[in-house]
Amino acid sequence: MKIYMISLERDYIRRNELKCRFPINYPLFSWIKAVDATQEMIKEFDSKFGCNSKYRNKKPLTFGEMCCAVSHLLALEDFVKSNSNYCCIIEDDIIGSDKDFKIVLNMVEKIPLSSSVWILGGQQGMKNARHLSGYRLASNLWKIPKESMPFLTRACCYIIDREAAKKIIESQRSFLRRSDIWEYYSTLGSGIDFFYSNIFEHPTNLQSSHLEQERVSIGFINNILIDGLGNITMRYLKKALLTYKVIFGNLSRVKIK
Numbered sequence: 001m002k003i004y005m006i007s008l009e010r011d012y013i014r015r016n017e018l019k020c021r022f023p024i025n026y027p028l029f030s031w032i033k034a035v036d037a038t039q040e041m042i043k044e045f046d047s048k049f050g051c052n053s054k055y056r057n058k059k060p061l062t063f064g065e066m067c068c069a070v071s072h073l074l075a076l077e078d079f080v081k082s083n084s085n086y087c088c089i090i091e092d093d094i095i096g097s098d099k100d101f102k103i104v105l106n107m108v109e110k111i112p113l114s115s116s117v118w119i120l121g122g123q124q125g126m127k128n129a130r131h132l133s134g135y136r137l138a139s140n141l142w143k144i145p146k147e148s149m150p151f152l153t154r155a156c157c158y159i160i161d162r163e164a165a166k167k168i169i170e171s172q173r174s175f176l177r178r179s180d181i182w183e184y185y186s187t188l189g190s191g192i193d194f195f196y197s198n199i200f201e202h203p204t205n206l207q208s209s210h211l212e213q214e215r216v217s218i219g220f221i222n223n224i225l226i227d228g229l230g231n232i233t234m235r236y237l238k239k240a241l242l243t244y245k246v247i248f249g250n251l252s253r254v255k256i257k
Helices: 014-020 042-053 063-081 098-110 146-150 163-173 210-218 218-225 229-248
Strands: 002-008 030-033 085-093 118-121 131-140 141-144 156-163 193-200
Touching: 002 014, 002 063, 002 210, 030 085, 063 163, 098 193, 131 146, 131 193, 131 229, 146 229, 156 163, 156 193
Parallel strands: 002 030, 002 085, 118 193
Antiparallel strands: 085 156, 118 156, 131 141, 141 193
């Protein structure tokens, strides 16, 4: 399994921590040097994607979100050029151990992916994570239905197959969106199936997260204004629908470790 590590060149401390957490797998990581919003090269990416990511979108991307999206796009493009059938993409702040990658590989071998994205955790600290629900396929595997997709966030650790990667690449090249806007990606073409497993974790202390700090700086009220009353109302309705299906249907809540 090809593993891509997305990390800013200046974040060598994070990479050293990953090397300690994953001593066996770390030498196998393919390092994708994340696009840095503080560098001059951002101007090049802004010229390519600025018109379709910052000015026409209802919820404009911040510089950090744009850089993150392009960084993941670079990983996906490298993956589809390879001979691998699927790959694992991680960001440099995930928490786990080498045995977790062994678990991931064993699970994928048992359940082959087909136009799918498999989120491998990282929901810690997300306020809406408690609403994430799905069809339980195994003790630690859920298939996430569309009505639950608004509550599946972050792109810090996931597996993707070639078909799903090509769909996301095509979408991002035509209109750049956040790397973790899984709800939208689930509607692409014939659709991409989403699965979830609690394997890796994301730090709950976000002081060292460049992207989260940038989002916080926008402000709570501005986020609400940007999001729109209609979207907020729709999410509340989906929460109610999920609760109904969990109680009376065949959905179950995803237990975030």
